[in-house]
Ligand SMILES: Nc1ncnc2c1ncn2[C@@H]1O[C@H](COP(=O)(O)OP(=O)(O)O)[C@@H](O)[C@H]1O
């Protein structure tokens with residue numbers, strides 16, 4: 001309880017969302033939600049299905065544009081921006097339903113994650129020999145480190161489509177890490193995994209957070225996992241925020257308990 | 266037995282990303298190049314050059330171009346004929362307006378002009394996807410052919426509406442026009458084909474190529490990783506059209522000598538090139554060559570067997586060509602969507618393990 | 624009324640009727656797309672093949688005569704009998720059903736769950752195959768389609784409208800093709816009966832269910848494979864109707880298959896899943912291209928009908944990617 005608070009005091013706000021409203025046609029996915037994410041913390045978003053969690057991540061990385069509200073990232077208010085521009089600002093993510101590049105190998109998938117760090121233009125690439133190859137090799141070294149870190153050396157050259165689900169999730173994490181993000185968004189990274197795979201994934205997430213200081217926002221259903229790894233938790237229900245605080249606070253909050261154990265869910 | 270990966274370990278990442286990581290493949294590649302440049306010209310008859318080798322090389326370049334767009338970037342285009350026409354007419358205008366310009370420059374400029382036109386017609390791909398886009402590319406096909414047919418400036422007001430290539434030489438040998446030396450024309454096309462294949466290889470193995478494939482496999486994820494879809498798609502359209510423009514340019518100046526746009530660059534051309542890459546292999550450089558070879562050789566073979574050998578009328582043989590091509594397209598899409606190239610790869614895989622399969 | 628105005632009316636009427644013909648072909652596409660998600664490029668060639676078969680049966684042609692002669696050195700061509708039109712049409716429908724069964728069994732069945740674009744390319748292959756096959760079966764020379772449809776302009780209308788122009792203006796009356804008028808009527812009847820079929824019969828309801836959700840269709844008690852055969856048979860029938868109309872208009876020949884190319888922009892405009900869309904899209908394009916050719920064509924060299932539809936559809940799509948009737952979809956991740 002004391003440790004996360006200390007962490008928060010030292011750090012500054014990396015992301016702040018103010019009064020976000022998002023709707024699709026008539027359906028209100030998010031109403032008037034505000035919360036913040038501190039630099040270096042692990043922030044969890046929880047809530048029942050359809051609560052608006054994924055939509056929240058989509059707002060953060062610019063895939064959905066909220067009708068109302070302000071987004072502050074890294075001290076600046078965000079103007080209207082395309083998702084690829086936001087990638088350059090240092091936000092990367094994984095998806096609830098795996099979104100790997102099916103026709104490419106594990107290595108190529110993770111190399112694609114380096115996209116924002118590679119600069120050599122088309123003419124250099126057309127020549128290959130020289131700067132383009134140099135850049136390719138430097139980035140390849142970085143990617144090989146990630147491959148080692150995630151312990152997927154053996155499947156480096158395998159097309160991702162042929163991998164089992166758990167490994168695909170890991171590769172997707174690798175692709176997101178390759179971008180060296182300031183903030184990593186993980187949409188249900190452990191869904192559908194067995195206990196062992198979940199433990200591995202938890203370890204990777206905590207390691208990333210510890211070693212690189214990467215800020216992490218993650219959506220997770222398993223309360224046990226959330227209690228273990230999150231510094232603070234936001235609870236959503238029907239597009240509204242019904243709780244926000246450390247895992248202990250949230251766990252004992254009556255509204256949250258009702259939402260989870262209540263009639264409709 | 267000598268097809269072995271063992272003892273051929275990659276010690277650096279540079280070596281690992283080589284085009285032909287296995288020594289045997291590398292040697293075979295140089296061997297093929299040597300044969301193409303040194304041996305074939307010695308034995309090449311005029312008939313073989315004009316009926317087989319030159320069209321093969323030209324179509325291979327077009328197939329490479331289309332493969333970049335369809336196979337690597339996943340944007341189905343049926344406008345190949347129209348873009349080849351742009352390359353051909355650009356060449357004609359350049360050759361007649363600047364008689365002193367050498368052919369290499371003419372052809373490269375034609376490619377660049379086509380690249381520009383292709384990028385323009387690629388703009389809608391940002392909003393339109395899938396077969397809506399495929400149909401939209403037909404718009405470029407019909408519009409470009411109509412334009413080149415209707416505006417007399419493009420064919421210098423010639424009465425027949427035809428364009429015909431003036432005579433040009435390279436290193437003192439005539440390569441275009443009626444008096445061209447077929448072997449020289451062959452070598453000229455070969456240089457382009459090899460250089461462009463090398464270019465395609467370089468572009469597809471690096472950052473740009475990965476952004477194309479990312480757009481192909483999962484465009485949303487690609488954008489979230491930082492790929493600007495506009496840039497990725499437009500660059501694919503431009504590079505693809507550059508290749509196709511060069512193919513059109515060579516098709517007109519070196520192969521046909523004279524052309525009329527509605528006949529030479531109609532929609533059948535668009536389909537023919539699409540078939541090459543389906544049969545040869547989507548997303549494969551080698552496959553583009555295989556597919557082109559197949560589509561060039563098959564009619565020649567049919568004609569020789571059915572018409573020459575069995576004495577059938579030519580139109581019957583032509584109908585069989587349709588049946589065979591159509592049937593093969595279906596079979597390949599069902600059995601092996603990655604075409605002949607993938608079949609070769611699978612065979613190689615087996616060979617590598619032979620005589621000890623798993 | 625001024626003669627100019629009357630010309631304009633004539634152009635619009637002709638455009639509407641051309642549009643109906645486009646819709647007729649587009650309809651076949653929509654039917655198959657709704658039921659199976661396949662964009663069937665072969666629809667145009669199916670019309671050609673149906674028309675060839677109809678004429679072949681009607682005039683008692685020996686199928687594959689060309690091939691038989693080439694192999695055996697014989698000289699067969701006709702059986703020497705004429706089959707009554709109605710019977711010939713019934714037999715042709717039978718052939719199209721057989722075709723549907725073969726397509727389902729040997730192609731579609733092996734391509735389920737493939738990406739739409741792969742299926743689309745497969746139908747391009749199918750189109751090529753059928754084109755060669757149709758030519759080998761029935762010969763590739765131009766044939767006339769004679770099923771008793773009227774042809775030529777309507778003299779009655781011409782005379783009736785002659786007096787409409789203002790005094791002193793030269794006006795010879797309105798020219799409308801009788802065949803076009805019949806075709807419009809037939810198309811309307813076809814659309815109405817298809818609508819009734821899909822609304823009020825069990826099979827029809829199953830077809831609509833499969834369009835929305837494959838599982839739901841199974842609960843109706845008809846297997847997916849049967850549904851696909853039925854849909855392709857209906858599309859074959861629509862192709863036959865289109866083949867008869869277009870064949871009677873311009874002869875049964877290779878170029879008939881190109882009507883598919885006319886229907887594609889209609890689909891882009893009206894959307895691939897909407898029957899009203901196909902009809903309204905067809906009318907817009909029919910009228911649009913006639914008007915454009917009438918007003919702008921002479922200024923830029925004419926023959927704008929070759930591309931106008933495509934460019935119109937393209938520009939429309941860039942601003943409204945979901946088509947006329949589609950709903951805007953926000954992609955999810
Ligand atoms: N692209 C979209 N189009 C329409 N509705 C959407 C879209 N994305 C999300 N929604 C709706 O927004 C609500 C929240 O969805 P989501 O954020 O995916 O929930 P969660 O991730 O918490 O399960 C749901 O009602 C969902 O149907």
Ligand SMILES: [Mg+2]
Pocket residue numbers: 053054055096
């Ligand atoms: Mg979700």
